[in-house]
Amino acid sequence: MIDPGLPTVHAFWIGGPLGPMQVACLKSLVRLGHRTVLHVYDDPGDAPSGVELADATNILPRQRVIVHRNGSYSLFGNIFRYKLLTTGAEIYVDCDMYCIKPLPRRPYxxxxxxxxxxxxxxxxxxVDSPILGDLAGMVDHPERFPEWYSWSKRLRFGARRALGQLKGFENLPHASLGPPLLTHLVRKHGLLDQASAQNVFYSNIEGQGTLLDPQRSIADLIKPDTLAIHLWRGSLRKLSFADVPPTSPLGEILAM
Structure with missing residues (x-):
């Protein structure tokens, strides 16, 4: 049941069915009482009950979709979340965030x-913050290099662009519009005091090794201040879920 006292949580998905891990993560948000909106260009077919599907073209047209040179949509996912937040969406979460406690309503x-x-x-x-203005402005101009790039990196990629080897964002390094850009802008705008401690969202720094350990449990990943656990989907891309030990943290999550 949706708790009207909690903020609405928004997520984005592109590229076929969600799969068991993403389904479990979205279920965790619904179970805690969040209104959960999943923005999609096509129905994935396996969205869990209680998750609302929203047309992603209301945020960005399908023609804006970028596939990185490594075949991933994650760079476009960065673009989408910044543009989504400019519409007044309260909280964006990746589909591989498993929620432990309700997320509070905070401006940052x-x-x-x-x-x-x-x-x-x-x-x-x-929505009116300078940092979001910088993020949205950056992703609307593929001819620019991300602000966090050093001068040496700008010169190197500028030379490649002049030779016709570099066009848009899809040819830049994979994380160019993600955490490095956000970290740079948080520092630039004096918002470091708004950043949550690592245990709040990213206590699972070991990724796959921890999640698949049959001798560990979800409780081993939770600290007193943990709100959610990032499952680092990229590290599990080749995983067969049939091989997940049922007593491991991921096994527990999939069984929820």
Whole structure:
């Protein structure tokens, strides 16, 4: 049942069925009482009960979709979440965030994934904030290099662009519009005090190794301040879910 006192959570999916892990993560949001909206260009066919599907073309037309040179949609996912937040969406979450406790309503929500980098897998920014203006402006101009790039990197990629080897964002390094850009802009706008501690969203720094350990449980990943656990879907891309140990943290999550 939706708790009207909780913020609406928005997610984005592109590229076929969600799969068991993403389904479990979206279920966790619904179970905690969040109104959960999944923005899609096509119905994935396996969205869990309680998740509302929204037409992603209301945020960005299908023609704007970018497939990175490595075949991933994650770079476009960064673009989509920034544009989504400009419409007034309260909180964006990646589909591989497993929620432990309800997410609070805060004007700023993002967290450290390491001592030096802020991740954008959970993101809330005021619609009129300068940082969101910078993010939205950046992704609307594929001819620009991300603001966090060093001068040496700008020169290197500028030379490639001059030779016709580089066109839009899809030819830039994979994480160009993700955590490095957000971290740079959080520093630029003096918002470091708004970043949640690593344990809040990114306690599972070991990724696949922890999630598949049959001697560990979800409880081992939860600290007193943990709100959600990032499952790092990229590290599990080749995983057969039939091989997940049922007593492992991921096994527990899939059984929820």
């Amino acid at each position: 929500m993002f967290g450290w994934e390491s001592p030096t980098r802020i991740n954008n897998a959970v993101l809330s920014l005021p």
